[in-house]
Amino acid sequence: MSEVIIAGIGQTEVGEHWEIGLRELAIAAIQDAVRDSGGLKPQALFVGNMLAPNLSNQAHLGALLADYAGLTGIEAVTIEAAGASGGAALRQGYLAVASGMVDVALVVGVEKFTDKIGAGVDAALATTSDSDFEAVQGMTLAAQAALLMKRYMHEYNVPKDGFAGFALTAHANGANNPCAMFRKAIKPETYTKAEMVSEPLNMFDIAPNADGAAAVVLTRRDLLPKDFPHPLVRIAGSASSSDTLALHDRKDMLYFDTAQISAGKAMKQAGIVLDQVSFFEYHDAFSIYAALSLEAVGFAIKGRGWKLAEDGEISLNRKISCATMGGMKARGFPGGAAGVYQAVEAAIQLRGQAEASQVTGAKIALIQSLGGPASTAVSHIFERFEA
Amino acid sequence: MEIPRHWRLKQQRYSLVGEVCPHCDHKIFPPRDICPNCGDEAKELFTFSGKGEVYSYTKIYEAPTGFDANAPYTVALVKLEEGPIITAQLTDLDSTPVEIGMPVEMVTRKMRNDGDERGIIVYGYKFRLRT
Amino acid sequence: MTTPHPHSPTLLKPVKPVGIVGYGAYVPRYRLPAKEVARVWTGGKGGLPIKEKAVPGLDEDVITMSIEAARNAMLRAQIDPTELRAVWVGSESHPYAVKPTSTLVAEAIGAVPNTQAADWEFACKAGTEALVAAMGLVGSGMGHYAMAIGMDTAQGKPGDALEYTAGAGGGAFILGPAEESLAIINASYSYVTDTPDFWRRENQKYPEHGMRFTGEPAYFKHITEAATHLMEASGTTAKDYKWAVFHQPNTKFAQRVSGQLGFSPEQIEPGLLVPVIGNTYAGAAMIGLTATLDIAQPGDRILVVSFGSGAGSDAFDILVTDAAPLRAGLATKTQEYISRRTEIDYAMYVRYRGKLQMK
Numbered sequence: 067m068s069e070v071i072i073a074g075i076g077q078t079e080v081g082e083h084w085e086i087g088l089r090e091l092a093i094a095a096i097q098d099a100v101r102d103s104g105g106l107k108p109q110a111l112f113v114g115n116m117l118a119p120n121l122s123n124q125a126h127l128g129a130l131l132a133d134y135a136g137l138t139g140i141e142a143v144t145i146e147a148a149g150a151s152g153g154a155a156l157r158q159g160y161l162a163v164a165s166g167m168v169d170v171a172l173v174v175g176v177e178k179f180t181d182k183i184g185a186g187v188d189a190a191l192a193t194t195s196d197s198d199f200e201a202v203q204g205m206t207l208a209a210q211a212a213l214l215m216k217r218y219m220h221e222y223n224v225p226k227d228g229f230a231g232f233a234l235t236a237h238a239n240g241a242n243n244p245c246a247m248f249r250k251a252i253k254p255e256t257y258t259k260a261e262m263v264s265e266p267l268n269m270f271d272i273a274p275n276a277d278g279a280a281a282v283v284l285t286r287r288d289l290l291p292k293d294f295p296h297p298l299v300r301i302a303g304s305a306s307s308s309d310t311l312a313l314h315d316r317k318d319m320l321y322f323d324t325a326q327i328s329a330g331k332a333m334k335q336a337g338i339v340l341d342q343v344s345f346f347e348y349h350d351a352f353s354i355y356a357a358l359s360l361e362a363v364g365f366a367i368k369g370r371g372w373k374l375a376e377d378g379e380i381s382l383n384r385k386i387s388c389a390t391m392g393g394m395k396a397r398g399f400p401g402g403a404a405g406v407y408q409a410v411e412a413a414i415q416l417r418g419q420a421e422a423s424q425v426t427g428a429k430i431a432l433i434q435s436l437g438g439p440a441s442t443a444v445s446h447i448f449e450r451f452e453a
Numbered sequence: 454m455e456i457p458r459h460w461r462l463k464q465q466r467y468s469l470v471g472e473v474c475p476h477c478d479h480k481i482f483p484p485r486d487i488c489p490n491c492g493d494e495a496k497e498l499f500t501f502s503g504k505g506e507v508y509s510y511t512k513i514y515e516a517p518t519g520f521d522a523n524a525p526y527t528v529a530l531v532k533l534e535e536g537p538i539i540t541a542q543l544t545d546l547d548s549t550p551v552e553i554g555m556p557v558e559m560v561t562r563k564m565r566n567d568g569d570e571r572g573i574i575v576y577g578y579k580f581r582l583r584t
Numbered sequence: 585m586t587t588p589h590p591h592s593p594t595l596l597k598p599v600k601p602v603g604i605v606g607y608g609a610y611v612p613r614y615r616l617p618a619k620e621v622a623r624v625w626t627g628g629k630g631g632l633p634i635k636e637k638a639v640p641g642l643d644e645d646v647i648t649m650s651i652e653a654a655r656n657a658m659l660r661a662q663i664d665p666t667e668l669r670a671v672w673v674g675s676e677s678h679p680y681a682v683k684p685t686s687t688l689v690a691e692a693i694g695a696v697p698n699t700q701a702a703d704w705e706f707a708c709k710a711g712t713e714a715l716v717a718a719m720g721l722v723g724s725g726m727g728h729y730a731m732a733i734g735m736d737t738a739q740g741k742p743g744d745a746l747e748y749t750a751g752a753g754g755g756a757f758i759l760g761p762a763e764e765s766l767a768i769i770n771a772s773y774s775y776v777t778d779t780p781d782f783w784r785r786e787n788q789k790y791p792e793h794g795m796r797f798t799g800e801p802a803y804f805k806h807i808t809e810a811a812t813h814l815m816e817a818s819g820t821t822a823k824d825y826k827w828a829v830f831h832q833p834n835t836k837f838a839q840r841v842s843g844q845l846g847f848s849p850e851q852i853e854p855g856l857l858v859p860v861i862g863n864t865y866a867g868a869a870m871i872g873l874t875a876t877l878d879i880a881q882p883g884d885r886i887l888v889v890s891f892g893s894g895a896g897s898d899a900f901d902i903l904v905t906d907a908a909p910l911r912a913g914l915a916t917k918t919q920e921y922i923s924r925r926t927e928i929d930y931a932m933y934v935r936y937r938g939k940l941q942m943k
């Protein structure tokens with residue numbers, strides 16, 4: 067199997083881009099990434115997108131974006147796995163290059179939430195849950211996360227503001243990310259006083275839906291331009307796992323099986339153990355997801371993920387640095403682009419270019435992209451190339 | 454209009470008709486024809502009693518399209534007496550606070566309109582506190 | 585007891601004896617006190633026709649309410665739903681103008697597909713109309729069991745006298761052979777004339793009524809005639825009945841008509857629900873009977889007389905059997921539903937009943 071290098075990265079600011087359309091967003095990120103790669107020519111495009119057919123009435127993004135990127139003729143498809151679409155697209159790009167079938171793969175994640183406004187956005191998001199047995203009950207993804215959080219707090223006796231640590235960490239780290247939607251640290255009172263959305267889930271337990279696009283260019287090491295200026299970051303492990311769509315169909319909904327399985331496989335492939343991971347970009351679309359991911363991956367025992375956050379152990383350069391560029395909570399949640407943002411951010415960290423957010427001596431990153439409550443989990447291990 | 458989709462599911466929606474596994478007696482809802490317990494084929498119909506308890510719950514204030522007329526409303530995970538957990542709204546709540554473990558029973562209620570008030574009315578299961 | 589008239593040509597009496605094998609009630613839990621209506625529309629002035637009325641929740645209608653009453657009836661009848669040869673629902677608030685309530689109710693209780701299903705309409709006697717038809721179906725031997733439901737979410741124009749009383753609720757009855765029944769229906773009698781006391785034209789949201797004209801020539805005339813004919817033909821008087829149930833648009837009408845017919849306040853007490861749930865229109869006489877059966881003892885005789893505007897009355901002569909007390913306990917009783925109570929104010933009522941102009 068060929069060694070796969072992150073040759074180029076690109077991202078747009080995450081936010082409400084009223085004046086920028088889906089294709090322009092994606093193209094901006096693609097151009098950034100291709101430029102960053104030293105002008106590599108992609109042979110295949112993998113688009114990570116969650117809801118464009120619904121939010122923008124636009125399907126068939128592969129061909130559309132290849133056309134607008136001036137790449138007409140190349141292989142181009144959309145990969146959809148709800149919130150894990152970005153991670154899943156990255157894995158397709160990785161497989162294409164690793165297999166040797168493709169020399170240069172371009173992966174772009176894009177989501178354009180603000181093409182639709184109002185209750186239709188919640189209805190669109192709810193289509194990623196079990197439509198016949200969850201969404202039909204008027205369920206939203208936030209409510210689904212609230213059900214999970216309520217049960218978790220009940221089983222593990224978590225105090226009322228027990229999840230505050232996730233938002234505090236995310237906002238502190240997002241303050242240093244020029245592409246983050248929110249670039250300001252918050253005080254504990256901000257969390258405590260936050261408006262309740264679906265009890266016990268408040269405004270600060272939810273990552274804001276926002277527009278954004280991120281892209282990476284993948285290639286083999288021998289194909290890199292001669293004067294390639296960046297420290298080399300390789301994809302050392304990649305794995306994906308699936309579980310029931312509906313929360314109610316799980317044997318144990320308080321354990322994210324797919325997060326455990328995919329992270330375990332990716333680490334095994336990379337030949338590393340958990341202690342070697344320098345930082346963890348988890349999928350904190352909801353703070354309860356972050357807690358359960360920490361537990362499933364093995365950073366905390368069952369029922370104690372929240373405590374890790376409360377004790378400040380997920381802050382930069384503590385026990386395990388998480389959401390180092392703000393995570394979904396502060397950087398924003400651009401749907402199917404989220405997993406590619408994680409890849410871009412991890413590459414920045416491993417290149418040592420994260421400035422104020424830099425994880426000291428960052429060498430190995432674990433990034434994990436979730437679809438729904440870990441109905442899909444895609445995990446990747448990135449490694450800074452030494453030698 | 455999504456008439457066929459709602460029509461196809463009417464037995465499950467109106468009266469909690471699921472399945473029972475002929476091999477291990479596992480009760481299945483929603484029906485999926487393959488037993489999640491033993492992996493064998495399970496197509497025998499089974500009507501659930503509709504009795505269960507609250508496993509988790511939350512309240513929705515900002516409802517998705519189609520549900521706004523009923524907001525705010527409470528959704529719950531209900532653990533049925535026969536085993537499965539299902540997602541459903543709680544209805545007929547008064548000032549009594551909902552708690553995990555409260556006994557509930559199934560009722561058939563209006564869920565939403567298919568489209569607007571010109572479309573069909575979608576009926577289905579909800580749960581209310583059992584007295 | 586006077587001498588019966590076994591071959592009275594006007595009685596509706598089945599060839600095979602028929603009875604009630606199961607029954608069930610439903611009342612939604614929300615209550616609007618009449619004084620709330622008065623507060624909004626009259627500054628609290630004037631007498632109140634009832635104490636309060638039952639109001640359906642946002643997710644309820646005649647279909648959902650009928651399903652619950654039908655399920656209660658099935659619990660008491662302890663029969664296989666596929667043995668029902670008819671599921672009939674009488675109402676003046678069917679959720680659809682075109683598309684039956686009855687097929688959905690039949691589907692929900694597992695009675696499809698080998699069954700008759702139809703919606704009945706005759707103002708407030710649509711329920712008892714279905715009951716008479718069910719007697720015919722079972723009594724003729726066409727089918728072993730038939731279900732008749734009377735259920736309403738009654739409409740009253742904001743500020744109108746009807747708004748104080750237009751309630752929600754009703755009952756479901758499963759008829760079958762007399763020997764399986766908890767109460768035998770000895771006979772029924774129907775009395776109808778063309779009397780325009782109350783109506784709702786096509787596409788109108790609220791009904792109109794003839795005010796004082798709804799009294800003597802309509803309600804009192806038809807109920808009295810129906811009751812009198814039935815009792816004469818059956819050779820009975822008021823004293824032969826332990827209980828009586830009359831259609832009840834308000835407390836006063838039901839009390840007065842029963843007095844005129846020689847019934848005491850005690851005889852109508854268990855079935856007089858209008859003070860606490862309002863006028864449930866096609867459900868009114870039906871739920872009055874479910875509440876009475878809940879407490880009836882073997883050997884009790886019950887007279888039931890409905891009234892539907894336009895106008896007509898169905899009268900029933902019913903004899904309670906030994907099976908009644910046991911089966912009464914198999915499902916939620918009418919008074920239990922009535923005691924489940926959440927009071928709402930006029931503003932919530934306006935929202936629940938869809939009276940807010942949204943566009």
Ligand SMILES: [Zn+2]
Pocket residue numbers: 474475476477478479488489490491492493495
């Ligand atoms: Zn099995």
